[in-house]
Amino acid sequence: MSGSEVLALAASAAAVASGLAVVRSRSTVYAALSLALLGSSVSVLMAAAGFEVVAVFHLLVYVGAAVTFILFTVAMMREPPEAPGQRGPALLAAALLAVAVLIYLARAGAPEPVGASTAEVASLLLGEKWPALLVAAVALGATMIEAITLARRD
């Protein structure tokens, strides 16, 4: 087993443990912290699969901005009372989904991930697929306006 495979296995275990901590933690602040750990573990997995530029982007934009935003918001609000949903059906749905994934993997197997270099991704996004970049920029701008409008409304 190569070094990157060992790293990927460790990151996979960390990602699943963090995901479990997000959904099971009693404190919302700890749940948000666990989400940051999950995002970091997923970034390591992406880098191990050969997507270094996506890993760095995920770490900077997702963990560094989005998850930190959730964490600060949660930390500044007092802890609301627990509002439990239906745990039995939730557990059943999650178990069925996990079994479906296992059956898919056992039958079809999984392709080895094909990585991409920064130059390839940049030339694709700035060339042929530029509308995707435009949509993302417009969405982020619109979100900023939405967030400010919602937060300022009394």
Next chain:
Amino acid sequence: MLGESLLLTSGLLVALGVYGLLSTRSLIRMLLSVEVMFNGALLALLTLAGGAEGAALALVAVSLAAAEVGVVVSLAVLLFRRRGVLDVAALSESKG
């Protein structure tokens, strides 16, 4: 080996997210669970799509997920300020 590991992790994360989403009524908890599912889906996208196209799609998906977080957190702040709770059941009683 790496492909199986990534897809298995992805499936487990989506399953955990589904459990978290259905087992709570708190808006922030639901958002956190959806984000767990998003991480799983992103891993599956990169494994199955691969190459420069998959990476470009993943970059756009991460940007849009950050946008979605901004909107939902703002809604949560507004709900909490008005009602003092984060229960989504309180949203169904809202008018206007």
